[in-house]
Amino acid sequence: MPERDAPRIADHGLVGDLRTAALVATDGTIDWFCPGRFDAPSVFASVLDPDAGAWRLGPDDPEARSQQYYHPETNILVTRFMTERGVVEVQDFMPVLRAHDPDHHQRLVRRVVGLRGSVDLYMHMAPRPDYGETDPDLDVHDGVVRFADGDVHLALSSTADLEVEDHAATARLALGAGEAVLFVLEVLAPGEESRGCCEDDVEELFDATAAFWRGWLAQSTYTGRWREWVDRSALTLKLLCHEPSGGIVAAPTTSLPETIGGSRNWDYRYVWVRDAAFSVYALLRLGFTDEASAFVRFLSERLGEAADDGDEAERLGPLRVLYDLDGGIPHERELDHLAGHRGSRPVRVGNQAVDQLQLDVYGELIDSVYLYDKHSRGISHDAWTDLTRIVGWLTDNWDRPDAGMWEIRGEPRTHTTSLVMCWVAVERMMRIARRRGLPGDLSALAATRDAIYERVMTDCWNDELGAFTAFAGGDVLDAGTLLMPMVKMVAPDDPRFLSTLAIVEERLVTDSLVLRYDAETFDDGVGDGDGDEAGEGTFSLCSFWYVEALTRSGRLDDARLALEKMFTYANHLGQYAEQVGLNGEQLGNFPQAFTHLSLVSAVINLDRSLSR
Structure with a gap:
């Protein structure tokens, strides 16, 4: 996994679900995330300390270049990586399906899509709950990695094989053009079962979330120069x-x-x-x-x-x-x-x-x-x-x-x-x-x-x-x-x-x-x-x-x-x-x-x- 310099504040985009939000750096790292709500203790806080938790996802290539943009008229963030062997993009979003949804289920979705060639990828999720004070025990069952953050329980599921080592979940894979891999971090109540992830479900979540943001923005009365x-x-x-x-x-x-x-x-x-x-x-x-x-x-x-x-x-x-x-x-x-x-x-x-x-x-x-x-x-x-x-x-x-x-x-x-x-x-x-x-x-x-x-x-x-x-x-x-x-x-x-x-x-x-x-x-x-x-x-x-x-x-x-x-x-x-x-x-x-x-x-x- 490539070494990482401390990120600058501006080198981030924001995704959220009207309850909390996550900062995603231009290198594909989630540097800040407080599960449940904005003012809850963080589980990823590497923007404040490199040892306070992070979720890294991107090419296993120190020379990879990246660019970020928002999917048009939405808060779905896309990070594109260009390497010598090909191009991939990471689509980060937190699903919001409708306003004031009584059945809202908090998830942080990361979908990686191969665009050209074949790219070797790594995923390394090292949660450190309570503002980095806790090294949680990660439990793997039926391919789902679970850990607790106080009263909040989190579960990571993926279409790739996940491994656990040193209080972190990891995955390595190669992604070719037209292929996709999913990672979904769910925020659960104690005892609640993970819903897992599959391509069809994530596609639906992506489309519904994009429709929500576009529908909300369509209410704007501003049509001016900027x-x-x-x-x-x-x-x-x-x-x-x-x-x-x-x-x-x-x-x-x-x-x-x-x-x-x-x-x-x-x-x-x-x-x-x-x-x-x-x-x-x-x-x-x-x-x-x-x-x-x-x-x-x-x-x-x-x-x-x-x-x-x-x-x-x-x-x-x-x-x-x-x-x-x-x-x-x-x-x-x-x-x-x-x-x-x-x-x-x-x-x-x-x-x-x-x-x-x-x-x-x-x-x-x-x-x-x-x-x-x-x-x-x-x-x-x-x-x-x-x-x-x-x-x-x-x-x-x-x-x-x-x-x-x-x-x-x-x-x-x-x-x-x-x-x-x-x-x-x-x-x-x-x-x-x-x-x-x-x-x-x-x-x-x-x-x-x-x-x-x-x-x-x-x-x-x-x-x-x-x-x-x-x-x-x-x-x-x-x-x-x-x-x-x-x-x-x-x-x-x-x-x-x-x-x-x-x-x-x-x-x-x-x-x-x-x-x-x-x-x-x-x-x-x-x-x-x-x-x-x-x-x-x-x-x-x-x-x-x-x-x-x-x-x-x-x-x-x-x-x-x-x-x-x-x-x-x-x-x-x-x-x-x-x-x-x-x-x-x-x-x-x-x-x-x-x-x-x-x-x-x-x-x-x-x-x-x-x-x-």
Whole structure:
């Protein structure tokens, strides 16, 4: 089996079944997979440590070349291998047969098809459950390899002969043109029998899964200039939806670093209210309403629970920043036994941000509910009651220092973006009430809205700098202020915003890439003295916010050029991690919902402006 270098973050594609997902590297290795659900312990985690489990499949040829693409309009990933003796491809997918399938059976399917010549192949599946802490005993019976991952049992079946050695399942074979071999990993309940695999069954699963994705994508209302980019972003966002709960995870991975060798390694496999709300906004703009309905249901359940949260609700607000897929609180811990992606430690599960006050989440939440109410079925009486209670709390707490949208781990401060989104929360409540004739004290809401507006325009504007700043009374820049015209707090041609845009371009923008802030002066409480904070990459979502800010301010040629440049920083499949490093390498958890939803918003607005 050829030796393997550590994979880069961008050298992966994603497959999933709306419950969990797997990363497949360009060399045919599954480097990340959490059976059952996104936030479960991994069984393959070689993207974080070469000894933490992997499923390798490909030619037994160190000189083999590979390319990846998605089967058109689907999330079925194809990895093609070119060797001196022939060509084969691996088709990876997780079957999804229908929406909200009560009989869903989780499988990770790998079908290898010979295309030309004859190619020698190897398969080596080395599961290491519980984030690589366990070397499972593999049992072979009737050709099926079984092993346990806590309460989850897994079974590998194949049309090839499987052998077991050193806690791994292996197979070697030669594949000629027109021949195929199958490998199916099933996630089973204790005592459940494996269904095995055969070519006819897998062919049916392939066709049904392709039909599902194409049928879902056909609902998209976008027909503009960059349809391929928007379609791939939509399909990626859909992969991050957890259908049983209605939650949308920020990313399917944990601890992929923001700096190689650095310590900014976070777990994103949870439902951030902010990220999910923006995702709903992007999906609604494309005509996908089912996901919005499911997320509103998820939020309604969290709001009902918050009513009984007592002192915590008063300290942190009626909503937590993030939740696990059950609506629980995923407290952070470190996994000291893992080396980290290319030596980037620590590896973390859970996220400390769950214990932070981040006031901006209320604006993103209520803005998404406003759009859902406007473009979908409308909110219920109970949902309106919950929103009224939330805004009542916000009215009394909007001016508190907080951790902000960048989740600083130092002393709380008064963030401009938090004030802006608090204004959005109150203003959108007033819009919903007026449009629907719902009960509410509009005079009191208007007074709060106006007070927040005045605070932003006086304390968050630096006259000497000529810009809105990151903090009230400060002089540090924050790319989050680019959101101000997008949420309609200022006009895009307001002289204050145009001046802010110019200063952001001067200090935070390079070749269309945008830093979220000046890391040397912002002080987010994370730096550990090793230069990690100064080496941070540019944030791709901020780069798409920049495209949208240029669009809204009328600089359409500049916006189009910046957008095309951003497309060059995507990976080979059109997917993005959180950041782009100095050398153009993708950094952070992958793929990130926030980046793809900001791409959708930027493209739709630019397309519309170019067509006027």
